Amino acid sequence: MSYVTLANKLTDLAPLCKDLLVYQNKNIEVNMYIQKITDLDKNILQWAIDLTERNMKKLYETCAWGWNKERKVEEMTDDNAFYLIAKSKSGSLLAFSHFRFDMDFGEPVLYCYEVQVEEEGRRRGLGQRVLNILETLAHGTSMRYVRLTALTHNPSAAAFFRACGYTLDETSPAKEEAAHYEILSKATSEADDQTQHCDLSKSMEAVHVTPQI
Ligand SMILES: CC(C)(COP(=O)(O)OP(=O)(O)OC[C@H]1O[C@@H](n2cnc3c(N)ncnc32)[C@H](O)[C@@H]1OP(=O)(O)O)[C@@H](O)C(=O)NCCC(=O)NCCS
Numbered sequence: 136m137s138y139v140t141l142a143n144k145l146t147d148l149a150p151l152c153k154d155l156l157v158y159q160n161k162n163i164e165v166n167m168y169i170q171k172i173t174d175l176d177k178n179i180l181q182w183a184i185d186l187t188e189r190n191m192k193k194l195y196e197t198c199a200w201g202w203n204k205e206r207k208v209e210e211m212t213d214d215n216a217f218y219l220i221a222k223s224k225s226g227s228l229l230a231f232s233h234f235r236f237d238m239d240f241g242e243p244v245l246y247c248y249e250v251q252v253e254e255e256g257r258r259r260g261l262g263q264r265v266l267n268i269l270e271t272l273a274h275g276t277s278m279r280y281v282r283l284t285a286l287t288h289n290p291s292a293a294a295f296f297r298a299c300g301y302t303l304d305e306t307s308p309a310k311e312e313a314a315h316y317e318i319l320s321k322a323t324s325e326a327d328d329q330t331q332h333c334d335l336s337k338s339m340e341a342v343h344v345t346p347q348i
Pocket residue numbers: 190191248249250251252253256257258259260261262263264285289290291292294295296298299348
C-alpha cells in the first residue's frame with residue numbers, strides 16, 4: 136500500500152518517462168503531458184469526456200452495463216485520477232489515458248481506466264506509445280502490473296491490447312459470471328522481484344477496482 140500512497144503523492148510524473156513524451160510517426164508529431172485531475176484544465180477534461188462518449192457509448196449500450204454518463208463522469212473525475220494527454224504539434228487533442236495507482240486484489244497496480252484515441256490519430260502507434268508510458272510509470276513507481284478492463288465485444292481494442300502484449304489477468308471473471316468484460320494485464324519487471332510479497336498479498340481481502348472502461 137505504501138507504494139500506492141507514494142505514487143499518489145507524486146506531483147510530477149514526467150521525469151519517470153520524459154523520453155517517451157514526444158512521439159513522431161506516420162506524419163504525426165505529438166507532445167504528451169501528465170496531470171492529476173485537480174490540475175487538469177476544465178476544457179481538456181470536457182474533451183476527454185466527449186471523446187469517451189463518442190468512442191464508447193454504443194459499445195456500452197450494447198452490453199449489460201449500459202451507458203450512464205453521470206457514472207462515467209464521476210469515475211473520470213475521481214480525486215486520484217491522473218491524465219496523460221496527447222496533443223499534436225498543431226495543437227489538436229489526439230489521445231488521452233485516465234489512470235490511477237491503486238491496490239487491486241491486494242496488489243499495487245497502475246489501473247488504466249481509459250485509453251482513447253481520436254479517429255484521425257489511430258493506427259500510427261500512438262495508443263501503443265500511451266501504453267508504453269503507463270508501463271514505464273508502473274515500473275518506476277513499483278506497481279506490479281498495468282491492469283485494465285476491456286469490453287469483450289470491442290474487437291479493435293482486443294486486437295490492440297493483445298498486440299501490445301496484454302493477456303488475460305488471473306483476476307478476470309469466469310465467462311459464466313460476466314461475459315461482457317475481461318481483465319487484461321501486463322506485468323512490470325517488479326512482478327518478478329516481488330513474488331513472495333505477491334503470495335502474501337493473496338491472503339489480503341480482495342478489493343477489486345473493475346472500472347467500466
Ligand atoms: C483501440 C485504440 C486505443 C488503439 O489506438 P491506436 O493508436 O489506433 O493503436 P496503435 O496504432 O498504437 O496500434 C498498435 C497495434 O495494435 C493493433 N491494432 C490497433 N488498432 C487495431 C484495430 N482497429 N484492429 C486490429 N488491430 C489493431 C495493431 O496490431 C497495431 O499495430 P499496426 O498498426 O502496426 O498493425 C483506438 O483505436 C481507440 O481509441 N479506439 C476507440 C476507443 C477504444 O476502444 N479504447 C480502448 C478501450 S478503453
